[in-house]
Amino acid sequence: MDAFALLSRGGAQFDKKRFSKEVSLFNGRKRPDEHSVSKPPETDELPAELDFFKYAEGGVHSGRAKKIKNEPRGMEDADEAADSEAEASGSEGDVDAEHTMPTAHRIRCTGEEVPSPITSFSELTSRYSIPPDLLRNVASAGYADPTGVQTQGIPIMLEKRDMAAIAPTGSGKTLAFLLPIFGLLGAPGRSAAKQAGARALIVSPTRELAQQIHNEALKLAKGRKWKTVVLNKATANALRDKAARRKVDLIVSTPLSLVSALEEGIVDLDNIRHLILDEADRLLEEGFLKQIEEILAGCSHPELQKAVFSATLPAAVEAIANTFLRRPIRVIVGLKDSATDTIQQELLFCGSEIGKLQALHNLVADGIQPPVLIFVQSIERATELFHELLYDGLNVDVVHSDRSKAQREETVRRFRRGEVWVLVATELMARGMDFKGVNLVVNYDFPQTVQSYIHRIGRTGRAGRQGKAVTYFTKEDAPYIKSVANVLKASGQEVPQYMLDLPKPSKLKKRELKRRPIERKDIARAAGAGVGRNLANRRRDMISASKRRKVEGEKAEKEVALAEE
Template identity: 35%
Template sequence: MFDQFALHERLLKAVAELKFVEPTPVQVAAIPPALEGRDLRVTAQTGSGKTAAFVLPMLNRLIGDAVVRTDVRALILLPTRELAQQTLKEVERFSQFTFIKSAMITGGEDFKVQAAVLRKVPDILIGTPGRMIEHLNAGTLILKDVEMLILDEADRMLDMGFAEDVQRLVGECAKRQQTLLFSATSGGSALREMTASVLRDPLHLQLNRISELSEGTRQQIITAEDTAHKEKLVHWLLANETYKKAVIFTNTRVQADRLYGRLVAEGVKAFVLHGDKDQKDRKLAIDRVKEGGVKVLVATDVAARGLDIEGLDLVINFDMPRSGDEYVHRIGRTGRAGAEGLAISLICHNDWNLMSSIERYLKQRFEHRVVKGLKGSYMGPKNLKASGKAAGPKKKKDDKKKDDKKKAKPTAKRPKNAKREQPSPVVSQDGMAPLKRKKPTAE
């Protein structure tokens, strides 16, 4: 129960109103030390409830009587607009019985309207690094009195090239008293460097292992010949799989638009989501899928993080993601909160090595699946097909050949001064059997 935490009664009232009963493992682990003021470095699976794990301690720090706000008191940085919107919604839900006000600043919105919002000085500011920097440069954003800083999906922000922007924003929050850093993966050296420079004596909480990220999701691969073959497989899967909602990931915007056009032409109700879409179109796409008016969303990795759609139970990787972390974030859209899901990756021959590296990263083996009538001819490298007993006899045969060579008698060596005969071969007219050379006769 949430009353086990030392939360303000107004927050407990909101939790009860929202029918939150049992805290998730990440909430049990992170909320108590966060309430004590510790800096935290938390690795937690997408869909594990980590938003509440940092929102509740933040609100508990800021809660109080209604006063005139003069400075932003808490800053939440995230990689995408969609994730920022969802986080703002959660903050507003948990703070509904308080006087705490929050606002969101992201790209794709009117800059002057955002400047007007900032003049009202919200207690909590949520946003993406790029637009935050723009307001910082314009003098419309002041962060010198921020008390609490939260970096959510920090690994993704680094992947998207926001490292310098994040570091500058962190530097602007020089007076902060607490910093929480959350990510879905352990990340690489860049994330470790950021952790070391941003956090002060942090408590590290590892709430999941990579191999457990997709525990509730079946993972399959289907081999394909080319892009056209993949398109046929997608159409078959959407027509024959049982699912409530599906998302199909591509690596490029061009491919996303192409696939979306093919699906619509075949009568599939779908939306497409990628970086070229303006905020209005992106919001419409997500809302229509959430409401159930559309069952299929075609998206690039811009939607792999922060896409929280209830009932999303099918993920198709039209293109194999470029890294294990990206794969984790894609399939993390399904099988959430203990629900079952299905993730299918379509593999051409040039995707095989990438797929194998992701298997090694996850320490898992994907289930190989064949769609009747659409079977791909490529089934993996030939040397992978021989295994177990099948590989045994071949090995013995090779060894026998080596032994026979060792036992063979050495041939007599030709004397150094002896001339080597190099007779030209005489071949029959039919090209089959060599003819015997006749001895020359006297003329």
Template identity: 30%
Template sequence: MTTVTDFRAFDLDEALMKVIQEKEFKVPTDIQIQTIPAALDARDIMGSSPTGTGKTLAFLIPAIQHLLDFPRRKPGPPRILILAPTRELAMQIADQAKQMTKYTDLSVATITGGVAYMNHVEVFSKNQDIVIATTGRLLQYIKEENFDCRAVEMLILDEADRMLDMGFAQDVETISAETRWRKQTLLFSATLEGHDVYDFAKRILNDPIEINADPSRRERKKIQQFYYRADNIEHKTALLINLLQQEACQKVVVFVRKRERVHELVTALHQAGIRSSYLEGEMVQVKRNEAIKRLQNGTVSVLVATDVAARGIDIDDISHVINFDLPRTADVYLHRIGRTARAGKKGTAIALVEAHDYDLLKKIERYVHEPIKMRVIEALKPKSKTPAESKKKKLSQKAKIKKQDKKEEKKKIKERHRDTKNIGKRRKPTKQESIQPI
């Protein structure tokens, strides 16, 4: 594959290049290098890429370029339909789409839950080129015949794996059937592992190109990765508070595994005088929006969240991502830390590791192809030894015992030469023994 070092290599419209230059996007990311040319060739795509690697632009740029290359002669229904699993993600995609179409006459609209019907009337009455929607609300309007799918030329599914997790597979397949006149489908997922996404993709894609784009070493180097060892949950909480009180931690996302841990941490941080908001599953839309807004506008400096609640959240200028609990899989770790060091900026990812997390930490290191360095806060040094040290100690003890056993085996018992020299030889009878009685 030819090395692409500049967006000009894609031969994009001047209106797009103007925005790209204004935003100072210099070298395309791996997902953009692989996706944009294939999408411009009108190929169906099944792609995976971690959060924070430029995935949204990877599908927005070819979609906008398509509309500019083939302008419509008269106003009509949307030509590009983008589906997202959550309202927040849909709004983020719409915001980027509006920025990228700044110097064009293209229009961008959203259809999401949590918004009154009247606010969507303009989508139905006016000319729209790009619509970003959540599946539930869009399907409702399709069934009511308030949304015309016949003009859709490109269907884009973002975070398809999450749509499946949230039970939207049937809704997406229905929308796919309603847009059956389309020319192209792009499906993006955080990971393509497992049969669910593959089976789902086969039903709605036509001879797709599969793209697995890991962040390049150049992109990963923007994120400094460290870990601190913790003896137990209390020690880990003390480490977190100490880190959050440091001046460098300006805007932080703290990840935990379970909802119960979210409330425990928020209470502990509040007692320590640290302002924080939180996201958890099944949170009502208004509260979710408020929690994100508080971090965005600086009312709080910390957002505590589970993976399910925070998936797809894109917040500018995150300085640190702290893994209070390590995720169960290494690919989720990569998606988590991708929330910092976005748009060419640098960031820091920190993991708090208990003894039972050590094997998982090693798996993560193998997955990201680089060692994660250990750091120590002098006032909060761990008292326990690392599992590796304990294992090494046990092995050395076993080795000593084995060595001692071998020494004992090798000890020679003093034996007279005459007792050993004829061992194994057949004894010859003496003369007296050889005389037989008559």
């Protein structure tokens, strides 16, 4: 049992079983004062509580803003500049011939000899001889019409061009590389020397995402003899057998698994013709970069096609990508550094740490529609918040990298199936994960980069669905607010003017900031305030939503199971 839970309840026995029934759970617990949490400022005035000036020299009115612009460019500035340069350089390769298309969905291509986009999947048969059974699998996986990144990205991939694709979260990037890969793989792996061994490699920053990509690949490969494999301990072992290795067509892997297998000599990348870096900006960050370089070095085939995909690609990282992409085509869908417009975004000022906890309690008490995903900044805080919500009798689980592989898999599976209503997660879940029905993302801890914000909230509002994202902040988060406020503005959300007027803090000041842990006494106080008498009713709503979700989850699992056969 968790010692912390015991402590925070003044020694009261903390027993999960107590919460298996809803009865009497919340009796006698007072609903917190509805106004105990500061509401978001409704005016454009700078709230007095927000003493931003200690994070930046000068202030909003000091004329400093102009000066900041003249300082050496940060990544975001460079990005904006890169985009306007592209725009200024003319509409060459711009497929948005008619200006009727809303900016948010506009596709812009730069590069030499950009192939024309497709307008339907069926077109791929005549144009690129894509087999009809592959297209049937596309259709039965639920893809009807190609999305922006697919219309342009698929022909580019099929013409074996290198590419940097930047497209919103939930807009179908996975299919944009998987479909062409299967179209180009040719005959499934046989012992014929030239075809032997893996010919395509997809690298992903997390195991969960690798597994998800693999599941999608299985759906597309259904009924054909292609073999795709996620590299992990078990599969790596199987690959020690040379004959088994020759049968693999497509490998999906995290960087370290792959490097490890490379060093052990149980995979060789000599025959890889298609290399995809998914969530490329993450993979090209320090910490991953060395391994990516090793992987690139291992892919020695002269006809290697490389493509990087992400919803975000800061200019500095794109520059790194451009060192290994050859004659790349850059595809950008929508506006750079903007969130999906189907997500309703809110920034909520909570005053303090305890204010955030109360805000969350109020949110739950007011009723939430599961599934809900809550992001925090560290493993420790994930654990703490998990226990807090468990105490509230919520159907909650937690996922982070300190949990075992089995626990992580089980938690994700249960969340997909609707058995877990609220999932507390670290950055681990921020990228790529496709939980189609997530209704709400809560950024309990303010994301530390714009990229993180965009990816986190992108777990909702996917594939054209509506979604909602609430981001809590306190004055500690001041240095990060302006850039996130700009994201809201760029995606057409209302945002108080004062947030946009904030000075841009220096990197140094950001670095000085440290997030304090959720303090035990804060939790004890907030928990004492209770979750509210309403919860039993709300639970009933949640249960019915959960049941609907479970049906969807099981259906999805069946599809994967079928594909595996």
